[in-house]
Amino acid sequence: MQITSVTTTAVRTSTREPLTWPGGVRQSASGLVVEIATDEGICGVGEAPGPTLPTIRTVIEQELTQFLVGQDPLRTEWLVHRMEEFSRNWSGIAAYAIAGLEIALLDLKGKALGAPVVELLGGVCSDRVPVVGYLFIDDPEANARKAKAFVDAGYTELKLKVGRDFHQDHDSIAAIRDAVGTDVKLRIDANMIWSVPAAIKWIRGLEKFDLQYVEQPVPDFDVAGLAQVRRSVSVPIAADEACTDVRSALELVRHDACDVFVVYPSEAGGLTRARQIAAVAEAAGKWCAIGSWAELGPATIANAHLAAATTTFAFASDTHYPLQEEDVLVAPLDMSDGLLAVPRVPGLGVELDRAAMERLANNQVRESVFYDDIQGEAPRVGQIL
Incomplete structure (x- = not known):
């Protein structure tokens, strides 16, 4: 079997409402659908x-694509290695591209061998993986209402974006706790917005709400600062933006900087590298825990195969999927x-x-994830608040 072509299609869907986080407002979810075709008629799909x-x-x-066309698609590790070595000097952005290609290669391999991708990643540990009920910065009453709707539907873990205003964060978490009780797990994500002193101060002020963990309270480059925050609070700390690949995971371990790795297969360079993290x-x-880039269906289900293949993903996976209007499946x-x-x-x-x-390839919905106003002031990470 040989690869005959690699095609890509950029697609975009609107979110059901604007999703506000510390760095901006998301109004769409976008992805690059990847298809790898072979001379035997088997096609692999990735994102x-x-x-x-x-x-x-x-x-x-x-x-x-030059490393794939004409090659045996079942040699997944060899093909990924070649692409990684070629892009070593610009590996950060290349990882996203390699991830989409690797997902398509694994889909293709699974079809050729008659095996689900979860079996290629180590075998089934669970048939169904939990997903998080995702909440964004909003009025406390609105967040309480949305949280209750998630819990009434069967969700057992919630995630809330925080970091713009302490009093609003405090009141939102209090309202959520009043609405869903204390049995539901609740994590918060500051997306690097705080300095070390601000993070310690804000987290201590929120500890009484029995938080599952706090995600990336300080900038990604400050691993020592993340470790300092972890030593100073009683809430578990998760590394998100600071955990991108295997090497960054090793650095986090060296500093004992966190309790949880938030893993993005897209940033890691694919499901196999994420499995190594x-x-x-x-x-x-x-x-x-699995992190979310607002994946569409192909990458969302790929992430689920990964989470199901190991017991290490102990927390519900992040996903924007229920908040998106449409999909490509x-x-x-x-x-x-x-x-x-x-x-x-x-x-x-x-x-x-x-x-x-x-x-969805012709959807012109606004996409400016990192700013509320494209002409306005850029958000800053590591603020002293």
């Missing part, structure tokens, strides 16, 4: 979500009860909807 789709698309089409976590006595993913079933059919177990692909 490369990330911060700059035009660049990721160029990397795939102009730089990495989970192995580092397991060896160091840490835990993992024939059968949209069902997580209405807070759980996502992992398909037990060859490959990822999903099929692309060609009509939806065409429609």
